[in-house]
Amino acid sequence: MNYKLKVLSPLHIGCGEAYNGLNYLIDPRKKPPQLSILNEELIFEMLKDGQIKSFVTWLENERFPNLFYFFKNVLKDNNFSLQNHLRQKAIYTIPNYAGQEKLREINSFMKQMNHPYIPGTEIKGVIRTAVLYCALLDQKKLNERLLKSLKGFGIKYKVEIDLVKNERELNKKNPKNSRESLRDIKKKLEDKMGDITKELQKSALNANAKEDAKYDVMKYLQAGDSELLDAREYLSVSYVKPFNISRDPSVFYEYIKPDKEISLSMLSLENSKSLKIEQMGFDNNQKDIVSNIDKILSYCFRFSNDLLDEEVSFFSVHGKQQIVEQLIKIKAINKPESPVLRIGKDEGYNSLTVGLAVKKLDSSLYENVLIHATKNKSYDSKNGGPMPKSRKIVYWNGEETTAGWVQLIPENISESQTNFKNNSDNQAGQRQKPATSADLSKLQGMFNVKVKRK
Known part of the structure; x- marks a missing residue:
């Protein structure tokens, strides 16, 4: 069966490259x-010789060069003739949805020969996380081992965890080296926790927990x-x-852009009854994971459902009504046969780690142990948390x-079954009707949170 992706919110997959102010021209x-x-x-x-000289002089004095201002203020290209000529030779032209925000460096989307695409590794990576998440929740031996x-x-790293949790005390004891000491401690804890996660992945997904990827x-x-x-x-520019x-x-x-549909070249599962799979030594749980593609999709559905609940809860508490409404719309179309x-x-942290599984299995271990073994600053409930304290908007x-x-x-599902329109991509600049107090009260009941109103 063939599959496609429908983009529900702005999507960026980076390639490690960026455009500076000399690589783009705004109209x-x-x-x-x-x-x-x-x-x-x-x-x-x-540019002509004299204009090139002006351009070089301008560059030497600009911290954040912007071609539009060069043509307007230096070359006095008020009729846009020079700019229009340059735009005709552009690699491509796309809309800028950043509003009044002043553009600077723009991170480029993944491309081949200037054509954006979504790599299969990106899809497989999130599916793998969903499978691991469900395995940790469903398999008693795995969740007992995790806890x-x-x-x-x-217990083993109690001293280090206490230092991370009590950053102010560490600063008092060692003010000159506290930042470096904290960074070293966090790196040590992160590496050790990475080892635990790696072993759990092998137990959940590898035959006899063997190291080899085969x-x-x-x-x-x-x-x-x-x-x-x-x-x-397909592309546009905005900011986070x-x-x-x-x-x-x-x-x-x-x-x-949201609401775009993109065909995938392949998403398939080898027959789980094949001799190869039987001979590899997978246990029954592992064989069940790849028993059919519907099983894989159902794992994605469950993981996204729980992840969406977590995001709705966070933004509800912080009064971000518009985002909450969008996330609830996304959850409404999340289906086992067509997962989000x-x-x-x-x-975000919960999308990429076993953190959400730990939080569901034992919230005290999540807050008192796991979040202090992460790369960035730890935020427990006593220090502005719980982690992750922030989100990118x-x-x-x-x-x-x-x-x-x-x-x-699946490409055989009709559009009416997956109908979704993202109000954030409203070209006419119209706004949805604000939610009423009754709407917010209903939301509070659904997610057991106190909704702040700004």
Whole structure:
């Protein structure tokens, strides 16, 4: 069966490259403004000698160069003739949904020959996390082993965990080296916790818990790259900011727009009754994981359902009504045969780790042990938490949303069965009707949280 992805919220998958102010030119005459991606060599080819000299002088004095301001303020290109000529030679032109936010460096989307695509490894990675999550919850031996490992970890590294939890006390004792000491302690705890997670993954997914990847049952799931996409049709630019912490500037990304559908080249499962699988030594639980593709999809459905509940609860507590409504709409279309996934940049801690499983199995171990063995600062309930304390919010055409939600859809399912329209991509700039007090009260009952109203 063939599958496609429907993008439900802005989606960024990075390639490690970024466009600086010399690689793009904004056209503010359009609504939304249009952003042309350029090869900067074209600028030197187009400008005359005197203009090149002005350009070099301007560059030397600009911390964040912006081509639009150079043409407008230095070359006085008020009729846009030079800019129009340059735009005609652009690699591609896409809309800018960042509003009044001043553009800086823009992180590029993954591409082949300037065509964005979604790599199959991204899809397979989130499916693997969902499978592991369900295995930890469903299999008694695994969840007992997980909890036993965490308890042992907490006892063995109690001194280090207490230092991390009581950062202020460490600062008093060793003010000069406290930051470096904390970083070293956190790195040590993170590495040790990584070892526990790795062993659990082997137990859950590898035949006889063997190290070699050829004994990993998930290798029988094949996920291919998506089709290559037309950047002009699929891409756009906007920005993200961390919510609930007071630092970090806006970060700009190329995003695939919501409501786009993308075909996958492959998503298939080798026959679980094949001789190869029988001979590898997988236990019955591992064989069951790859018994059929519907089983795989059901794991994704369960994981996303719990993840969405967690996100709704967080944003409800913090009064982010618009995001809550979007997440509830996404949860409503999450189906076992057509699950929602969260992929790409800024998925968040719970999307990428066993953290949510631990939180469900034993919330005290989650708060008192696990969150203090992570890379970034620990936030328990006594210190602004629980972790993760913050989330990344995408600001999209005047709306707030979260990134990376997609739906995996068998191509034989009709559009009416997966109907979803993201109000954050409202080209006409209209706003949905605000939720009433009754709506918020209903929300409070659904997720057992106190909803703040701003």
